[in-house]
Amino acid sequence: MVDTVPFTDIHMDDNTIHAVEDVLRSGRYVKGPVVEQFEEAFAEKCGTAHAVGVNSGTSAILLGLRTVGVEEGDDVFVPAHTYFASVSPILSLGANPIFVDVDPETYTIDTTELADAIATSENPAAVVPVHLYGQLADMERVMELAEEHDLSVVSDSCQSHFAEQNGREAGSIADVSAFSFYPSKNMTVAGDGGMLVTNDDDIAEHARALRNHGRDDQGVHRHLGLNYRMSEMLAAVGREQLKHIEEWNEGRRRAASLYADRLDDIDAVSRPIEADENKHVYHLYVVQVPDRDGLREYLDDHDVGTGIHYPTPAHEHPAVIERCGETTKETAERITDRIVSLPMHPRISEDEIDKVCALIEGYYNA
Structure with missing residues (x-):
């Protein structure tokens, strides 16, 4: 049996390294052709008319x-x-x-509660459905509610690169969608980076201006923007990673299937589900267990990496409470104490998954 099972494995091949070397030798580091090539390739794979490269997934949402x-x-x-x-x-x-x-099984936004929240809002403007852990939210219902109440939809697709719902790619089912290329994501740019995608020409033009100090093609600053640009070197990495993302997503799905088989008979473990209409790409493999902290310590003692995504519900951060006051969301608060992310990446081996699951079984049987 393997000795160590890392939580993730970030991989750069020689072609990617050479692509970065080419940019370094070119002397063109920002506002160059490589970002444009990456944008065009990403938009095509996403099934959208436009993609706008920026410096982080957070910037893409903003x-x-x-x-x-x-x-x-x-x-x-x-x-x-x-x-x-x-x-x-x-x-x-x-x-x-x-x-x-959120839904306690898919971890995505509860559309029944969303409908109630919209109905009681005094100034509803937009919805940010989050495609968490690699699975799309119920976008059919989200888009129905948005149309009914004249709301914009900005999907947080930062963890769902090329996941699908009813055959449509993540990013193509919203007014605007945001992706992240942080190093641990399904694909990366070897640093912080992000992409905004849309089918709306005006939105794309506006986003391109905002990422460059609000400047238009004539050099006039028509909006109050800042510097949210993506560098050429990061785009070179992203362009190479994009060539492999489908293969890597299938590797994650294979790993998820192995986990499901091995964990199926362990009563203490609640496995993630894949909604019928979805193609999950398993950015993270998140289970729910009792005594989460004890299990994590046990796995760590046996050289298995884990994580918690996320230890604090979004509405309970001090920065939020200071602005918005306190609120209660029962499902989010309950699962926060039970969730643990198991090792997941495209190259994880069957032996590594066997070790993780055998340790979990042993812990709860003991």
Whole structure:
């Protein structure tokens, strides 16, 4: 049996390294052709008309909200169980994050509670469905509610690169979608980076201006923007990674299937589910267990890496409470004490998964 099972494995091949070397030798490091090539390839694979490269997934969410017109005082609906970057752009714009609980099995936004929250909002403006852990939220229902109430939809697709729902790619089912290329994501740019995708020409033009100090093609600063640009070197990495993402996603799905088989008979473990209409790409493999902290310590003692995504519900961070006050979301708060992320990456071996699952079985049987 293997000795160590790392939580993740970030891989750069020789072609990627050579692509970065080519950029370094070119002397063109920002606002160059490589970013444009990466954008074109990403948009094509996403099934959208436009892709706009930026310096982080957080920036992509922020610019997405700005381009659809979210302003100070607007209500923006967001799940209570997500990474803080789904919420911080809303707060940064002076808008109000309206937290909605999540489905206890898919961990995505509860659309029944979302409908109720929209109905009681005084100033509803937008919805930020989060495709958490690699699985899309119920976008059919989200889009129905958005159309019914004239809301914009900015999907946080930062963990769902090329996941699918009813045959449509993540990113193509919203007014704007945001992706992250942080090193641990399904594909990376070897640093912080992000992509905003849309089918709307005006949104794309606005986003391109905002990422470059609000400047248009004539050099006139028509909007108040900042520097959210992606560098040429990062785009070179992303362009190479994009060539392998389908293969890597299938590797994650294979690993998830092995986990499901090995964990099926362990009563203490609640495995993740894949909704019937979804193709899950398992950015993370998150289970629910009793005595989560004890299990993590036991696995760590046996050289198995784990994580918690996320230890604090989004609505319970001090930065949120200070602005929004306290609220309660029962499902998000309950699962926070039970979730643990097991090792997951495209190259994880069957032997490594066997070790992880055998240790979990041994821990709970003991």
